[in-house]
Amino acid sequence: MKNLYQVLYGVAGLLFLTVILGGTVTKPVFNNYSVKTLETAGVKKASMDSIDSRIDDMLFSVKKVQLQIEKIKNIFSSDQIDENKYQRTKSEVFVKNIYNPLNELVIIFYRIGFFFISIILFLSAVIFQMIYRSKDLRRRVEKLEAGFAAK
Secondary structure, eight states, rough: HHHHHHHHHHHHHHHHHHHHHTTTTTHHHHHHHHHHHHHHTTTTTTHHHHHHHHHHHHHHHHHHHHHHHHHTTSSOOOOOOOOGSOOOOOOOOHHHIIIIHHHHHHHHHHHHHHHHHHHHHHHHHHHHHHHHHHHHHHHHHHHHHHHHHHH
């Protein structure tokens, strides 16, 4: 029983450290769990990327039309058009505004869950340690009583 509560203390401590360091050191662990959970729920990053690429295509076609309008405006002037403004850009509207916040929310839920599990394991370890110490104390008292009764 002594080994049991020591193991429970160790596991509770490791889980607590995992939760506390979840924003930096153990973020990939929580991120993997979160991505798998979202994929199980039907929210796939590939789908979000596909939607984002379609939005980027539409925005690029609008930019091409704007470039043509600027060229038509500048037919009679010698001003140069900055075509860098009209380049294709990756905006990632859905990934940045929907998928990433949802992923972070699931990570927070996992961290809260692991925190409560670590508290439950810690309290279980305390209970097992109290039971062990109580039995050990009873055994020692009985041994002392037997020693005094023999004299």
